[in-house]
Amino acid sequence: MECVFGLVGNGFAIVVADTSAVHSILVHKSNEDKIMLLDSHKLIAASGEPGDRVQFTEYIQKNVALYQFRNGIPLTTPAAANFTRGELATALRKNPYFVNVLLAGYDKETGPSLYYIDYIATMHKVDKGAFGYGSYFSLAMMDRHYHSGMTVEEAIDLVDKCIMEIRSRLVVAPPNFVIKIVDKEGARQHAWRESVKDAPVPAA
Template sequence: MECIFGLVGDGFALVVTDTSQVQSIVVQKTNEDKIMILDSHKLLGVTGESGDRVQFSEYIQKNILLYQYRNGIPLSTSAAANFTRGELATALRKNPYEVNMMIAGWDKDQGPSLYYLDYISTLHKVEKGGMGYGAYFLLSLMDRYYEKNMSLEKALELVDMCIEEVRSRLVVSPPNFIIKIVDKDGARELAWRRTVEDKQGPPSAAAPIASPMAEDVSV
């Protein structure tokens, strides 16, 4: 029941994903960051099988950075998207990755851009888009309320509408979402939308549990 979506606004691009780590019917954690910062001005949002997601996204990140170190210039967002598409297509014929991606970036000559890339290597440049079961609900909202060159405030209002729709309509809805932005100032985390907090270990004041085999030493 994963969900990923993104949009392009006036001088920026946003990528949003749920943060649930799921195995079968078990939610293992609700604070998994599924949006990787590829370099100073690129984001890669990935959903899919957890092993494929982590392995493929790290492989793409390291190779994009390697290109920059070797050549002294970073890849453009379009070049990074096409490189990622090529690697996914190559793997598709050998050992396919079960991943869906949204790639966002900002280039000095092009401004912000957003790319849709699915598990069978279909690549499209889009202004708005979504994947996963949540996309069945949020795409209609984006068609209705998205505006070209919308402000960040309006974009966040639309993001919140989409998150609320997914939470209220999806039969098994993810509770938490992370929002990241890329613009002329770089790629960075912008906000979280939480309804559940992961517990970090047992409470410090928890009472000890008596063993049923403990010896009764009362007098």
């Protein structure tokens, strides 16, 4: 029941992901951060098989850092998205990753951007996108309320509407979500939306 979605506003991009780590009918934890910082101005949010998701996003993160270390300049957001798509395409015919990715970033020349990359290496630059069962409802809400040039406050309000819709419509809805934003100031965590907290581990 994973839910990952994002949108581009006026000078920023926002990415949101649920924080549930589940297997079959079991919930292992409810504070799993599925949005990784690629560098100071890029975020990658992923859904899919947990092992593939963690391994692939860490692989992309380290290669983006390696490029900057070798060349002295960071990859642009389109370049990072094309590199990610290329790695998924290469793996597709060998040992494919079951991972869907939303990659958001901010570049001085072009501003914010959001890239939709699915597990069969399809890539599109989008204004709004979503993966998982929650995409049915978050995309519907964004189709109705999204407009180009949204302020941060308007975008967060829309994100909250999407989260409320997911929680009210899905039979098994993820309780917690993490919201991260990237703009000219950099990539950072904006907020958590929690309805359940992990119980403290009892002392032995």
